[in-house]
Amino acid sequence: MNVKMSRTLRDIALFIGMSAIGIVFIAPLLFMFVSSFKSDNAIFADLNKLSAYLPSAEWSMRNYTSVFEKSDLPSFLLNSTLIAALVVVGGIIINSMLAFSIARMRWRGRNLVLALVVAMVIVPFEVIAIPLLSLVAKLPWPAIEHGQLVMHTGWFNSLHVQVIPFLANAFCVFLFYQFFRDIPPELDEAAKMDGAGPWTVYARIIMPNSGPVIATAAIVLFISAWNQYLWPIMVIQGEAFRPVQPGIQQFFGRTNSWGQIMAYASVITLPVLAVFLAFQRQFVASVAGTGIKG
Amino acid sequence: MKTRLGRENPFAVAAFASPALLLFVLFVVLPMLLAAGATMTNHRLMSPEPTRYVGLDNYRRLLALNVAVVEPVRDAQGAAVRDEEGVRYPTWRQVRKDKPALEGYRPAFQIDIGESRVVLAATDPLFYRSLINTFLFAALVLPLQCGVALGLAILVNQKIRGRVFFRTVYFAPVVTSMVVASIVWAFMLNTDRGMLNELLRGLLHDPNAGPDWLGDSRYALPAIALMSAWQGAGFQMLVFLAGLQSISHELYEAATLMGANAWQRFVHVTLPGLRNTIIFVLVSTTLLAFGLFTQVDVMTSGGPLDSTTTVVYHAVRSGFKEQDVGYGSTITLVFFVIVLALSALQRMLVSKGDAK
Numbered sequence: 001m002n003v004k005m006s007r008t009l010r011d012i013a014l015f016i017g018m019s020a021i022g023i024v025f026i027a028p029l030l031f032m033f034v035s036s037f038k039s040d041n042a043i044f045a046d047l048n049k050l051s052a053y054l055p056s057a058e059w060s061m062r063n064y065t066s067v068f069e070k071s072d073l074p075s076f077l078l079n080s081t082l083i084a085a086l087v088v089v090g091g092i093i094i095n096s097m098l099a100f101s102i103a104r105m106r107w108r109g110r111n112l113v114l115a116l117v118v119a120m121v122i123v124p125f126e127v128i129a130i131p132l133l134s135l136v137a138k139l140p141w142p143a144i145e146h147g148q149l150v151m152h153t154g155w156f157n158s159l160h161v162q163v164i165p166f167l168a169n170a171f172c173v174f175l176f177y178q179f180f181r182d183i184p185p186e187l188d189e190a191a192k193m194d195g196a197g198p199w200t201v202y203a204r205i206i207m208p209n210s211g212p213v214i215a216t217a218a219i220v221l222f223i224s225a226w227n228q229y230l231w232p233i234m235v236i237q238g239e240a241f242r243p244v245q246p247g248i249q250q251f252f253g254r255t256n257s258w259g260q261i262m263a264y265a266s267v268i269t270l271p272v273l274a275v276f277l278a279f280q281r282q283f284v285a286s287v288a289g290t291g292i293k294g
Numbered sequence: 295m296k297t298r299l300g301r302e303n304p305f306a307v308a309a310f311a312s313p314a315l316l317l318f319v320l321f322v323v324l325p326m327l328l329a330a331g332a333t334m335t336n337h338r339l340m341s342p343e344p345t346r347y348v349g350l351d352n353y354r355r356l357l358a359l360n361v362a363v364v365e366p367v368r369d370a371q372g373a374a375v376r377d378e379e380g381v382r383y384p385t386w387r388q389v390r391k392d393k394p395a396l397e398g399y400r401p402a403f404q405i406d407i408g409e410s411r412v413v414l415a416a417t418d419p420l421f422y423r424s425l426i427n428t429f430l431f432a433a434l435v436l437p438l439q440c441g442v443a444l445g446l447a448i449l450v451n452q453k454i455r456g457r458v459f460f461r462t463v464y465f466a467p468v469v470t471s472m473v474v475a476s477i478v479w480a481f482m483l484n485t486d487r488g489m490l491n492e493l494l495r496g497l498l499h500d501p502n503a504g505p506d507w508l509g510d511s512r513y514a515l516p517a518i519a520l521m522s523a524w525q526g527a528g529f530q531m532l533v534f535l536a537g538l539q540s541i542s543h544e545l546y547e548a549a550t551l552m553g554a555n556a557w558q559r560f561v562h563v564t565l566p567g568l569r570n571t572i573i574f575v576l577v578s579t580t581l582l583a584f585g586l587f588t589q590v591d592v593m594t595s596g597g598p599l600d601s602t603t604t605v606v607y608h609a610v611r612s613g614f615k616e617q618d619v620g621y622g623s624t625i626t627l628v629f630f631v632i633v634l635a636l637s638a639l640q641r642m643l644v645s646k647g648d649a650k
Contacts, residue, residue, distance in 0.1 A: 011454055018449050018456075022463040025524070029466060031489070032478050048492040098314035105302040105310065113311070120322055122577075122637060126585040126606040127630045128322060130613035130622040131329035135321075137339060168317035198306045227471035229588050234614050245473045249592055252477050261481075265474045276469045280462060284532055 027053060032269070036063055036262040043258050063263035070255075072239050073264065076247040079159065080226055080268075083243055086163045087225040088218050094167050095217065096210070099176030100202050104188065114177065120170035126230065133234050136161055161235050162243065166225060172217045179213035180206060215282040219275060226272055244268040326630075332623040339617040352624040355417050360399050364389055364411040374409050383411055421625065423600050424608040425632075427515060431604065432583040434519035440575055442523060443530030448564075450531065451538045461535075465528035472525065476592035479521040483507040508594055511601035518589045518602060526582065530575045537571030538564070577640055584633055605629045 030053045035043045037059040046052040067073055098117075102110045136155040143152055155161040187209065188201045196204070207214070229245040236242050242250075248264050255261065276283065333352050337345040366374035366381045375382045390396045402419035403426075405412050416422050450461045467475060482489040484507075491504030507517040541564065549559045565572075587606040590596060596603035596611070605625065613622015 014449070014452055014454055015456070018454075018460045021446070021449070022460055025464050025467060025528075027489070028475070028478050028482060028524070029470060031482065032474075044487065047487045047489070052489070094314045094317065097310045101307055101310035105307055107302055107304070107307045113315070117318075120318065122581060122633075123322065123630075124581055124585040124633065126587060126609075127626055127633070128325050130609055130619065130626050131325035131332065132321060133614060134332065134337065134339060134619045134623075135325050135328055164317070165321040168314040168321070170318070173314060198302070198310065202310070223469060227473070229471070229473050229591075230610070233591075234610075245471055248477065249473055252592070258481060261477060265477060269470055269474050272469045272471070273466065276465075277462070284461070284465075 029269075032262050032265050035259060036266045037061070038063075038259055040257055040259050043262075063257070063259040064267070066257075067251075067260050067263045067267070070260070071247070071251050071264070072242070073244075073247065073267065075239065076242055076244045077267070079241055080243040080245075082159060083162045083228070084222050084225040086159075087166050088221045090163070090167045091169055091172060091221045092214055092217050095169055095172040096176045096180075096207065096214075097202070098168075099173050099180055100198075100206060102173075103177050103180035104201070104206065105198060117170050117173050117177075121174060123170075129230055129234065132165060136165070136235065156235050157237060157241055159241055162228065162232060162241070165231075166221075166228075169221060169224075172220060175213055175217055175220070176210070179210055183209060212282045212285065215279050216285075219279050219283050222275055223272060226268075329623040329627055332620050333627055335620045336618075337620045337623075339614075339619050341617070345620075348620070352621050353628075355621070356421055356624050356628060358399070358417045359402070359422075360396060360415045362389060362393065362396060362399075362413045362415055364413055366409050366411075381406075381409060386413075389413075420600060420603060420608060421605075424603045424605050427600075427602060428584060428586065428604045428606075431515055431519055431586055432580055434516055435522050435583050436576065436579055438519065439523040439527050439579055440530060440572075442527045443575065444534050444568075446527060446531040447534035447538055450535055461531075464531055467525045468528040470525065472588040473592055475521065475525045476589050479524075480508065480593050483517055483521075485509065509598055511597075511599045514594050514598060514602045518586075518593060521593075522583075522586070522589060526579070530579065533575055534568065534571060537568045541567035573640070577637065580636060580640070581633065584629075584636075605632075 034053055034055065038046070038056060039058075039060070039062070042056065042058070043052075046056065098113075101107070102114050102117075138153065139155050140151045140153055141155055141158070141160065143150055183206065188196075188205050191201055191205055227245060228243060229249070232243050232246045233249075236246065245268070248261075248268060251264055252261055334347055334349060335345045336348050336351075364383050366383055369375055386401055390399070396415060398417050399415035400417075400419045401413045402416040402422040403414050414422075446464050450457050450464070483491075485491060485504065488504075488507070490507065494504045495501055505513045507513050545563050545567070546559060549563050554562065585606055586604045587610065590602050590604055590607050591610075594602045596607055606629070609622050609625035609629065612618050612625060616622075
């Protein structure tokens with residue numbers, strides 16, 4: 001009885017402590033969402049009160065409607081969605097194929113390739129950014145003009161400059177490799193006996209059994225593509241191909257309405273939060289998995 | 295014909311491996327090689343002038359250091375002139391006039407030894423400033439973020455109702471983009487009405503308490519470190535959590551039977567059990583800290599007084615905003631060497647720990 005009592009007390013104390021920390025972690029985000037529904041005057045009036053984090057009586061969608069009217073947010077959202085979708089789909093295919101060849105096929109040099117891929121995980125993108133900039137300035141891209149095929153030089157101001165360099169992702173290859181390696185060999189050996197080629201084994205046996213790692217790779221690729229900032233500010237001038245993150249930075253510099261800034265921030269944060277909440281379980285499991293082995 | 299046992303058809307291997315490998319070569323390996331070449335040129339992004347080979351000029355400009363000992367201004371008796379700010383020194387312009395070797399050099403930092411002032415001058419003092427800022431940021435964010443993450447992991451690992459909910463809450467900032475986090479925090483760190491200063495004023499009962507977080511060169515970098523730790527700690531928490539769950543329960547039970555209290559169990563069971571996880575977290579957090587760019591670009595633009603300019607920020611400013619690709623690549627390459635050296639150092643320390 002006594003032990004049980006002290007356990008309950010301990011649990012209550014823990015719960016209170018965890019809630020307090022939780023408030024610190026969630027307060028900035030709550031503040032962002034709540035402020036996005038308020039007028040600027042109301043935001044400043046509520047700043048030093050608890051109501052800065054709570055729904056207030058006079059909510060309105062006015063900030064959201066003005067943001068959509070005043071900026072090219074719909075077009076930026078479309079760009080980011082296209083970029084993220086292409087990076088996710090292309091990245092899953094390309095990275096899982098390389099991982100499949102390392103984990104499931106036998107060829108000389110595959111251990112060396114694996115070591116190089118692991119080494120590439122530690123190269124920060126910031127190191128590549130400047131040299132990559134001068135490289136993509138020289139790359140050709142085909143286009144059809146007046147019914148003729150012409151080659152343009154330079155990849156600036158396009159969607160592909162924001163997609164193609166990010167398809168191959170060393171961290172994803174490593175994720176897939178770890179998962180594929182642990183799939184029991186009997187699963188594809190039987191198919192190979194029956195004369196199935198590597199493509200059949202990959203597409204019909206390995207990939208359909210890799211749901212969790214595909215979900216993880218999708219989240220990793222989606223978050224990094226959706227949150228791209230440094231690269232688009234370097235390669236995108238003008239608004240046609242601009243994605244959301246540099247979009248809000250530019251909006252931030254141009255407006256002085258905090259309500260609208262917070263509405264903008266909420267619009268571009270919600271999709272990622274939603275994706276995360278939907279795939280939480282897989283995500284947590286695999287982030288955890290990489291940590292131990294890495 | 296039958297293929298040799300255990301060897302795959304090379305065409306099939308190539309078909310599977312080549313798309314990703316080609317992209318790695320094109321967008322990771324090739325840029326690095328090109329960068330190494332570009333450091334020897336004055337290549338500019340958009341320039342009518344042809345690119346010229348300049349040898350090691352970029353490296354000299356970036357790394358050149360010179361030491362100047364500056365004597366104080368003396369009166370007729372030879373004693374140092376003092377004013378309200380202490381000993382008076384000649385201006386840098388006067389110093390440079392006396393020493394032609396200092397042409398092009400500007401002070402990077404200085405220390406006063408006795409009456410003389412020792413000035414370390416560089417042709418690019420901002421590089422050394424940003425290097426110091428980068429290390430300073432890492433030194434601030436590393437213990438803060440990893441400590442918080444370990445604490446959160448231990449809390450979330452308790453068998454308590456709602457732990458999945460709390461885990462989600464602590465992780466939420468990680469999925470918020472750094473740009474959005476920076477903008478929201480820029481508002482909360484506001485001097486007059488920001489959340490942090492309001493909190494400080496309430497706690498200290500002083501209506502004037504609270505620094506100008508982003509406008510004061512003493513506080514801007516710590517403020518950015520605080521915000522970065524908030525944004526990133528959830529990720530390391532998950533990694534620590536996995537580490538905690540891999541420690542066997544029997545070890546804890548044995549320790550409890552031997553009379554170990556909670557702290558002793560933490561020091562003698564938890565920490566040794568987390569050894570590899572701690573190493574992984576420290577290495578990955580260091581790498582992230584060294585890439586500091588977005589927060590600086592959004593919140594302070596490197597200021598005030600260059601107190602938040604980092605190596606990456608300096609590289610992007612030179613290589614992209616000033617279009618000096620040759621020089622920007624040089625900063626990038628030197629930065630890469632520093633990152634590599636640090637990972638090697640960490641690896642060395644780790645293997646030393648293994649031998650023990």
